[in-house]
Amino acid sequence: MRTNLSIFTCIECKKEYDIAEIRYRCDCGDLLEVIHDLDTCISKADNWKASLDGRMGETAFHRYQDILFPALPEASIISLQEGNTPLYDVSHAFPDFGKLKLKHEGMNPTLSFKDRGMVAGVSWANHLGYRKVICASTGDTSAAMAAYAGATPDMKGYVLLPVGKISPEQLAQAITYGALTVGIESDFDGCMKLVQKLTEKHNIYLLNSMNSVRIEGQKAIGIETLHQLDWKVPEWFVIPVGNAGNISALGKGLRELNDLGIIDKVPRLAGVQTIGASPLYESYKNGYADLIAQKAQPTKASAIQIGDPVSFKKAVRELKHFNGVVEAVSETELMDWKAQIDRLGISICPNSAVAVAGAMKLMDNGVIKKQDNVVIILTAHGGKFSNTAVTYHSDKANQFANQMFTIKPSIDELERTLEL
Ligand code: F0G
Numbered sequence: 001m002r003t004n005l006s007i008f009t010c011i012e013c014k015k016e017y018d019i020a021e022i023r024y025r026c027d028c029g030d031l032l033e034v035i036h037d038l039d040t041c042i043s044k045a046d047n048w049k050a051s052l053d054g055r056m057g058e059t060a061f062h063r064y065q066d067i068l069f070p071a072l073p074e075a076s077i078i079s080l081q082e083g084n085t086p087l088y089d090v091s092h093a094f095p096d097f098g099k100l101k102l103k104h105e106g107m108n109p110t111l112s113f114k115d116r117g118m119v120a121g122v123s124w125a126n127h128l129g130y131r132k133v134i135c136a137s138t139g140d141t142s143a144a145m146a147a148y149a150g151a152t153p154d155m156k157g158y159v160l161l162p163v164g165k166i167s168p169e170q171l172a173q174a175i176t177y178g179a180l181t182v183g184i185e186s187d188f189d190g191c192m193k194l195v196q197k198l199t200e201k202h203n204i205y206l207l208n209s210m211n212s213v214r215i216e217g218q219k220a221i222g223i224e225t226l227h228q229l230d231w232k233v234p235e236w237f238v239i240p241v242g243n244a245g246n247i248s249a250l251g252k253g254l255r256e257l258n259d260l261g262i263i264d265k266v267p268r269l270a271g272v273q274t275i276g277a278s279p280l281y282e283s284y285k286n287g288y289a290d291l292i293a294q295k296a297q298p299t300k301a302s303a304i305q306i307g308d309p310v311s312f313k314k315a316v317r318e319l320k321h322f323n324g325v326v327e328a329v330s331e332t333e334l335m336d337w338k339a340q341i342d343r344l345g346i347s348i349c350p351n352s353a354v355a356v357a358g359a360m361k362l363m364d365n366g367v368i369k370k371q372d373n374v375v376i377i378l379t380a381h382g383g384k385f386s387n388t389a390v391t392y393h394s395d396k397a398n399q400f401a402n403q404m405f406t407i408k409p410s411i412d413e414l415e416r417t418l419e420l
Contacts, residue, residue: 006071041066076127082115098371106381114144120217122148130205134158136191139170146177209245219253234373241271242304244315251318269324272358284326329357339400347382
């Protein structure tokens, strides 16, 4: 029985709960995290590292399960072959960095990093015997949850979306994967409040990242990246921040690798938000002051239009531990950087571009030093945001616009257009 290898612990009062309990918060009201008996699971770091080489054909969740979520029984796992995403080296295009690498989580089955958390979350719901799962979402959690619920026999997904605030592709994902999809006339924060109230009353499993089981799956992003780097730790990880679950997962995974002696130094973390939806940035600027919830302003990075991030406290803890920084970027900065990365053949979403723009700003400001090795986490694929991209490129006022030409079917006109 491996289920005794993991427990819930309150991040504030440290009270412990059985992992089989259905709970998303401590009795004191604070967030929970899952703590594993990692010394039992991975007794010798070198042996564990060496054992991974023979497991490259497996999904990332299986390969790293000893550190991700050892209590989850194999028979309950629902996988869509997530993980094993590319780590692109783009140093040739950015000579000021030592090495600049892009971890493209948009290359997951539902085109975002959310699949990493959902393999843990939906599998755990499956293990617990739940047949109904629910989330509020800005479009990517809902896509992933709908897909993994669809992949589970007799499981139904329920999705709450802020109406008009997600892309058509993201909406299509929730609907086509078969989730009962409800548009709420509110923003993400409003949807999140509703989903919490509903799951207090009804027997539906909540799969937002306030469910700490999801965070365990998302740790795989950082762990897999370091494995790809042969455990050589870069100076920086840069990541976009919305509800703050992913930066918390990145930090927790790195801490655990360090505690186990799998890595011998730690990177710094940089979280990046948009200027109009920047509660973590405002806190950071004020010495990590308490969260002041914002009314998040519309942004092209609609997946991170979040003013009241649920995992705020976890994010602050990780940022402090990893000597982190938080940056905020404008709409022009993020869209111009999206265009420049797309052009390298790497299609990214506006939310990922927030992290790229943030990394460039931190480099310009001297926070990221010239020749630092940097990994930027790209969180979703550009194909989820085609309207945003076409609108940008249709307007020649935009610095990197690549406008389409429309002509009559005439060879002369074609030659003129191609300047031949
Ligand atoms: N990037 C993308 C593409 C996202 O979808 C999200 C979050 C983030 C970054 C931020 O991650 O919330 O853990 O800080 N999307 C959630 C959703 C909120 O509902 O899809 P975070």
